Amino acid sequence: MAKLIGGLGTSHIPAIGGAIHKGLQQEPYWKPFFDGFPPIREWLGKTRPDVVVMFYNDHGLNFFLDKMPTFAVGAAPEYNNADEGWGIPTLPPFKGELDLSWHLINTLVEKEFDVVSCQEMLVDHACTLPLKLFWPEGDCPVTVVPVCINTVQFPLPSAKRCYALGKAVGEAIKSWDSSKKVAVIASGGLSHQLDGERAGFINKAFDLQFLDRLVSNPEWATQFSVHELVEKTGTQGVELLMWLAMRGALAAAGGSSVRRVTGNYHIPISNTATAALALETVD
Amino acid sequence: MTTCSPEKPIPGTTLFDANQARKGYALNKMCFSFNSEENRKAFLADEEGYMRKYGLNEQQAAAIRARNVLQLIAAGGNAYYLAKFAGIFKLDMQDIGAQQTGMTKEAFRAKLVAAGQ
Numbered sequence: 001m002a003k004l005i006g007g008l009g010t011s012h013i014p015a016i017g018g019a020i021h022k023g024l025q026q027e028p029y030w031k032p033f034f035d036g037f038p039p040i041r042e043w044l045g046k047t048r049p050d051v052v053v054m055f056y057n058d059h060g061l062n063f064f065l066d067k068m069p070t071f072a073v074g075a076a077p078e079y080n081n082a083d084e085g086w087g088i089p090t091l092p093p094f095k096g097e098l099d100l101s102w103h104l105i106n107t108l109v110e111k112e113f114d115v116v117s118c119q120e121m122l123v124d125h126a127c128t129l130p131l132k133l134f135w136p137e138g139d140c141p142v143t144v145v146p147v148c149i150n151t152v153q154f155p156l157p158s159a160k161r162c163y164a165l166g167k168a169v170g171e172a173i174k175s176w177d178s179s180k181k182v183a184v185i186a187s188g189g190l191s192h193q194l195d196g197e198r199a200g201f202i203n204k205a206f207d208l209q210f211l212d213r214l215v216s217n218p219e220w221a222t223q224f225s226v227h228e229l230v231e232k233t234g235t236q237g238v239e240l241l242m243w244l245a246m247r248g249a250l251a252a253a254g255g256s257s258v259r260r261v262t263g264n265y266h267i268p269i270s271n272t273a274t275a276a277l278a279l280e281t282v283d
Numbered sequence: 284m285t286t287c288s289p290e291k292p293i294p295g296t297t298l299f300d301a302n303q304a305r306k307g308y309a310l311n312k313m314c315f316s317f318n319s320e321e322n323r324k325a326f327l328a329d330e331e332g333y334m335r336k337y338g339l340n341e342q343q344a345a346a347i348r349a350r351n352v353l354q355l356i357a358a359g360g361n362a363y364y365l366a367k368f369a370g371i372f373k374l375d376m377q378d379i380g381a382q383q384t385g386m387t388k389e390a391f392r393a394k395l396v397a398a399g400q
Contacts, residue, residue: 015375015376059363059366060314060315060318060361060363060364060366060367061318064311064312064315065304065308065311065312065315065361066312082318083318083319083320084318084367084370085317085318085323085366085367085370085371086366086367086369086370087370087373152299152361152363153299153300153304153361154298154299154300154301155300193296194362194366194376194379194380195296195297195352195356195362195365195383196295196296196297196353196356196383197294197295197296197353197383197384198293198294198295198296199295199379199380199383199384200380200384200391200394200395200398201295202395202398202399204398204399225290227290227293227298230293230296230298231293235296235298235362236362266399267395267396267398267399268395268396268398268399270375270376270377271376271377271380271395273398273399
């Protein structure tokens with residue numbers, strides 16, 4: 001059976017794509033953010049996952065309000081990035097992992113997560129930037145199964161539901177008949193708000209508590225409603241739902257605990273509190 | 284209209300719920316079209332004609348003409364799609380944040396930095 005080796009998390013701000021393109025990683029503004037990644041890459045160099053399942057939220061590239069799925073799973077042989085309207089460079093396509101895609105879809109629906117399956121799916125910066133941050137050199141060495149969680153239109157799925165979705169994904173990975181090594185990725189957050197008079201809202205105290213509990217007491221954040229999460233983390237800070245799904249997958253991996261390999265937290269990049277994290281499953 | 288957000292309002296925050304999604308559909312559909320370079324150019328070449336094509340109401344059209352983000356949200360705009368409209372004018376998130384909070388861009392940036400202290 002496949003092995004779920006760990007989970008990664010990172011922010012996915014579009015401006016990161018511009019910074020990578022322009023080679024600004026060592027500039028004073030960007031360095032505290034990019035410095036979070038070499039220790040993660042070192043761990044990836046040792047553990048070498050073959051496949052990643054990416055929990056991310058689409059920002060109006062693939063999905064519009066005409067058809068807005070709560071949970072969507074990619075089942076495409078490859079995933080194309082495309083123009084998102086604000087001029088960040090479009091990245092080359094990423095390879096899919098069809099067998100795992102369909103195994104996930106079958107398992108999730110069996111477990112009563114009635115996901116939308118997508119045999120074609122454009123992936124936006126939220127799916128592409130984590131891959132570029134974790135594997136900056138050359139072709140991306142992993143295949144990808146994108147799992148999109150709606151954060152555009154309320155009602156959003158609850159924290160509890162996203163954690164449970166993650167658990168179901170973790171169980172599906174474990175029961176996948178494959179010798180491949182799989183990692184799960186959370187793309188999003190942490191606290192930030194782009195819209196309204198409260199734009200620029202950041203909540204460092206909550207973020208730090210969230211990151212701490214994510215390791216030691218992963219169900220802690222499932223006590224909050226989506227409304228409470230928006231109040232505490234901002235309208236886009238609710239992207240921490242991705243982190244809960246990622247952690248849920250690890251909770252299903254067998255061991256009762258995870259090892260925190262490395263992590264980073266920095267304010268601000270653009271209007272956002274950023275984080276990067278690597279967690280390893282413990283047998 | 285029905286609402287799915289009975290909880291107490293969050294100051295300075297509009298949740299994009301059923302009411303907003305119904306009110307803003309035409310505006311958001313137009314902004315979604317700005318994923319395409321060709322459409323961005325078509326908008327710039329004839330803003331009024333482009334807005335008519337998407338059936339914007341007068342409140343939405345006025346907010347687009349004013350390039351005013353708070354007015355666009357009040358007219359049903361969703362942050363993710365509005366960002367594509369802002370992208371046409373090369374506005375970054377600090378420009379947009381400053382506009383919505385009534386601060387200068389420098390003051391808005393300083394506020395973000397202060398959040399990390």
